[in-house]
Amino acid sequence: MGHPAAVWDRRASLELTKDWNGIEQVVLRNPQGASARVSLHGGQVISWRNERGEELLFTSSKFGNCGSLEQNGFARNKIWTIENDPPPLRPNDSLGKSFVDLLLKPAEEDLKCWPHGEVRIEGLETLDYLDNLCQRERFTEQGDAITFESEVDRVYLSSPQCVAILDHERKRTYVMRKEGLPDIVVWNPWEKKSKAMADFGDEEYKQMLCVDAAAIEKNITLKPGEEWTGRIELAGVPSSFCSDDLDPHLKFF
Template identity: 90%
Template sequence: MGSSKLYLNPQGASARVSLHGGQVISWRNERGEELLFTSSKAYNTAIFKSPKAMRGGISICFPQFGNCGSLEQNGFARNKIWTIENDPPPLRPNDSLGKSFVDLLLKPAEEDLKCWPHGEVRIEGLETLDYLDNLCQRERFTEQGDAITFESEVDRVYLSSPQCVAILDHERKRTYVMRKEGLPDIVVWNPWEKKSKAMADFGDEEYKQMLCVDAAAIEKNITLKPGEEWTGRIELAGVPSSFCSDDLDPHLKFF
């Protein structure tokens, strides 16, 4: 899978980033607990060979998500070799308290430039939103539940989603909070039993251990004119298990 870099912060937490795709493949808290899912088959070189990306972790899907465009699945960025920025821009004020940062660079080739234009787990913050269901030919529905739970395969795109959502893992007494900017939609995916068994790069029972919740721009393309800039950002944080959806402030800024 190529080289990776390990980063530690003074509190003992760590993250490992694969330069193949600029993908975060491990995030451990100060107690050494792994907070990200990566398939047990991820390091099987018979399955994962360059330029194929690793299954799991936090990946960069750009400039498209899935097959919602004319490029390869999830775009070209996740199948390129990234480099570490040796002279990153300064951090925002108060952004360095208890945190570690790594800046990754993708230097596109000329070819790339032509393309640029479970009952125990629930998601709160997407209630009443419209979504596209990829299991029903991308038909549009409105979320009716007070939270999203999982009892079968789910493959949806929630449209015009709020800046902040929470993923509650009751079994592990753990909550993740995802904050985002510049990315209006949220993808929610779990392959469930049948599809898991059909995927060569995924363990038969691993659907019970993972859930994909990813921010994206799917319904409306992001188009830049010469000289324009666009920023997309996702921040994932682990918070105490007592956290509940009432704590979700739609105007909450990033940490």
């Protein structure tokens, strides 16, 4: 008889550490060797490495040195806490997976301001968007896919659950799946603005693209006792992936 399969210990796959500022971080690992690093400052995923140890997320070399993150939402400036008794995953989701649940507990002051080359994005075609470079004027996307040749700062409204970011140069495709967040922000500062930003390298706009789910056009308002869940999931898929695969193969489970 063969040896029984090893049981994946989820708790052993989670490590608490601190960054150079003393802010706590959570490191998650899976049995295949992939890892993710989450900072409790803002509840942000700051690293995602695949099984080969390759970094898949862009983080500016000047990030965190200066400047304010308030423009990206008040929650980015708050310290999150770890949920000690998270709800269990479904049985078919729990095997070999590492996860952490984070909580943002509002302070008294928070209650006063709770929020009333070769890369393209597929899945946002024909949508209306607000252009932050044109005083938030409303336009309709005309292209078959979104490509980048200059500064872009847009909010795509009532967007689908899934969009794909295709990086032809690196032969990588990322799929972003979301729920509870109707809009998608697409941003790249390009050359001129990069040089004017204190917390961003002059040439780093060539290495990154911000695609983020958000709730901007319509505020999410909670009454006392109400709950709201927003979720974003990033996945790397084969480079042959195309927008036709967005539905139904990549729906939420």
